[in-house]
Amino acid sequence: MEPGSPASRLRVVGDEETAGWEALYRAHVVAIYRFVFSRCGNRPDAEDITAAVFLRALPRLRPSAAEGEARAYLRATARSVLAEHWATHYGLEMAEYAEDLTPSAPAASGDEGSANRRRVTRLLARLPDHYRRVLELRFLRGLSVKETAREMEVTVANAKVLQWRALRSAAALEEERP
Amino acid sequence: MIRRSRTHRFVGALLRDRRPPRFEAADPEDAAMLRVATSLQLEERLRGELDAPRRRAAQPSRRGFLIGGGVAAAAAAGVAVDLGLRHSESDETQGELVPRAGAWQQVATLADLADGRPRRFSAGSVEGVLVHGPDGTVHALSAVCTHMGCLLQTRSDSLLCPCHGAAFDLGGQPLDREYLTTPLPRLRSRVVGGRVEVLVV
Structure with a gap:
């Protein structure tokens, strides 16, 4: 089956795989949603973009992928969906979203919120x-x-x-x- | 100035948590403002609502996400997950406040509600309001504003927050979008022999 052909998109999905996806989704959705929210700035777009990220990334992720690996892949996907969002709707190149496709350091998952906060505090100051x-x-x-x-x-x-x-x-x- | 008003509307939408209008941000100054306004939207603002345990999972929101390897696969799998997110659109899921060890407690009589006006009550740990619908049914809502937690005041056809002016209809839905309010949680209520009781703790 050619990748990307209609038939491949309509492949049958086994129960085990589905359960794996659901677990992946539950494990990562809040972090990805937060990540997306602070890069599009509003909930309706953040919800749609988060959904798009999972739709795009899940078929390419093994449900058995390690948590860090899955998170890195989801974040990379989120960056590219965000870059598309800005390019499509506002004609803007958000280079900082598009280029950083490397899995971030472990700190990125937990500390990103406070790093953003510090950046904003510095700017406001x-x-x-x-x-x-x-x-x-x-x-x-x-x-x-x-x-x-x-x-x-x-x-x-x-x-x-x-x-x-x-x-x-x-x-x-x-x-x-x- | 078209350019300026577009950027202005974009920022206004962000701050009301609505989907901003789309436009070509050709001007570099515009682009810079969109960026900076977006970057000020810290995910901290989401704290609390995302961390809350997903007790509402049993009643998926209408905007629950559909996941899977494609629409068909997702539909076949029937996987719809409630993200439990707040957002400012009118079809929001309304929570129900059911105490873990609640007991039925009388808070009014039907006669008290005969004038059709909503009626405030305090029962145990719950501040609530009783609403007598035109069809004769009675329902109860939390009387705590979902913006900052002040106690709501009753009007004949709405509930009004004295602190910042947020307002809710008698079904508990927010009437304005200026504040980040969610619908008021409903309480369990029943009418027994003319007595109106709510399940409280």
Whole structure:
């Protein structure tokens, strides 16, 4: 059977294999979902991309694969699905997602969240106070514009403008990074 | 400025946890802003909801993922897994609060509900609200706002959070999308001889 032919895609799947996939899915879905969320930024896309990652990766993974091996393969697949997402919908090359196909160091699985957190903290620390504050309230604490305006004692319109300028200057700082 | 308003809508959607609009981000400044806004969305925001034990596995959400080696294989395998994710669309699964060692406790009488307004009650560890439907049935919901945990106040046709203004309909579904609220959990309730009882602990 030619790989990729309709017949190969419709192959019969045995119960054992299915059970293996389900176990793989359960073991990895939360980590992959988190990984994807912080690279697309919203839940609906993160759910769809996570589903696409598993649909693409599972047939190529042996259910018996070691956990680290499976995680590395899933993450590599997630990077390429994410790169496609950005290229298809926004015409953007997200080189940092596409190129890193090497299995990451073991630390990557557990510590990635705190590494991201440190990166964001460093970025915010370089912003003027009110820019930092508006981004903290909106992005990190998840407040609405209205709530943010109240916290900062500015008008809603002001809060929106502040958020815009804060993002633009954060973007400029990120871009100038070597 | 078309360019600016598109980027603005993208960021707005991210922060409301909706799917952002698609567009060609031709301008490098735009592209940089999309990147930075996305990178500020830390997965920490998901903490709690993903770590929660998947007690709801028995009632898969409508957006449960389908997995397998292809659609046919997945369908044949019948593997649909509930991810138990929160998201801000209206077809969310509503949880049910069933205490492990609950007991039926009277919290009102049918006569108390005759005016059709929702009625708050406290019973043991549970803060709840009774809703008398137009069809005469009674159901009970948790009265704790799923945004930050304040106690909801009753209106004739909704439940309102005094802290930030989140609102829920009398079925427990969030009425606005401004806050990351999930539907209010339902409580088990029954009517016995004119007494309204809920299963609480």
